[in-house]
Structures are given as C-alpha cells and as structure tokens.
Amino acid sequence: MTNQETFIRELPQDAELALSTEDLRVFYGTKEAVHGVSLPFERYKITALIGPSGSGKSTFLRSLNRMNDTVDGSRVTGKIMYRDLDINAKGIDVYEMRKHIGMVFQRPNPFAKSIYDNITFALKRFGEKDKQVLDEAVETSLKQAALWDEVKDKLHQSAQALSGGQQQRLCIARAIAMQPDVLLMDEPASALDPISTAAVEDTMMQLRDKYTIIIVTHNMQQAARISDYTAFFYNGDCVEYDETRRIFTRPKIQATDDYVAGHFG
C-alpha cells in the first residue's frame, strides 16, 4: 500500500521507551511483508498490534527479537533499538538479547519436563547452579504469572498434565524467569477457552508494572481491555498508532474505524 493516509501518535519527549523501530522493513525473499514501520514502545505499557490476517503483525512482532532469523530468505532493514543498541547490529549475541526481549507463542509449548524444570531450564543453561536462586526464581515467576497457588504443591510433576490455560501461564512464567525487559506475545490466548483467556489477561495486567508487553491479538475486546496503546496494521503498514481508547472510540483513519467496528478482517 502506498500513499496510504496514516496517523502515528508521537509520545511525549519524556516518555521512556523500552524498544522502538525505525523504518523497519521485513522481506521474505523479494516480497516485502512489513513496509517501513516506525513505532515507539513505551516502558511498562501494553501495546496491542491489531489488523487483518496477513497484514504483517506477526512478522513485525517476531522481528523484534529476531525470531525471523531462522526463516530462510527472510531479511530485515531499518532499525530495532533496544537501550541504544540496534539488535540487528553485527556482534549482537542473539541469545543474550533474547534474555532481555522474551517471547510467548500462540500455542502453549511447555517442555516435556516438570513445572520446576521448565522454569529453571534457561537459567541453568546460562550457568545458574545455586538451588536457592533457582527455587526463588520458580516461586517469583509463578507468582507473577498468577499460577503459584495452583501448582505450588506439584512443582515436580509434568508440565504437560496442566490445563491449556495453566500451560500458557507456565510459558509466561518461563519467559519472565529470565527477567526480560520486554515480553512479546503472539496471540497468547487464541488457543484457550474463555476462562483460561481471562486468567491469561489478568496475568498480563499484573505484569504491566514490571514488563513492557507487545501483543498481537485478533480479539478486539482483548485489545481494548488490556492495552494502553494500539497499532493498526494494514497491508504491511502500520496505518494508525495511538492510545487504545482513541483507536476504539475516535480513530483518525477510516480503515481503522472499519476494522475495529468489525466491517472487515
């Protein structure tokens, strides 16, 4: 889409950013799937990425911690700035970077291990051996993910015996055990029933105090309920970015209005 009318809200000068993109383009082979998107992500806020299927939301999200590196023929231009570092710059240790910018996927994907081992797996891989530190990380992250009370008496049982909603909160706990600054979530509740969805949404609201969350969702009520900012993607562009309440009550762009009103997508 070219010459599309767009509206991108500028954040106040003093807003602290956890992450930002500048003219980010993502290609699959010769096809450009994301067309030069520049967005700020304010620290300790939830930003929802919405838009019709194929509009580039997941591609954009996945590029924010270089998950697209593993896709053959995928290429990124522009900048993704995290603490004055361009995460695509030469010399960036991708695994180290992902400790700061973690990800939760659409389908709960716990390892075939105990609840305890799921959470401590990455910590141990990064060299943590102290049992007290590991125990504390398990308790803290399960509490933050609002799962502790449900699993505290069965930490050494298989994670795969948990319900789908519990598994997804475990995956959130696993991600936050690394104490990331930014949590990327790709439709984290879309595979869940309404009760589990509500539990995962509650968890996200509680995490807002400590983490910056960027979430792709098809669920407009969810975006309206949980997010502070919303970016509307359309045909590979971010056409409108604003405070969520404005996007859902007085969007500036007609396509946004039509989409949030359910007229297409």
Ligand SMILES: Nc1ncnc2c1ncn2[C@@H]1O[C@H](COP(=O)(O)OP(=O)(O)OP(=O)(O)O)[C@@H](O)[C@H]1O
């Ligand atoms: N691995 C890939 N290889 C080639 N093209 C891809 C790949 N992944 C996505 N695309 C294309 O990039 C474009 C954007 O897709 P993307 O999945 O990012 O959109 P989306 O808005 O997240 O869609 P959905 O809501 O359906 O998940 C689409 O045209 C899609 O076909």
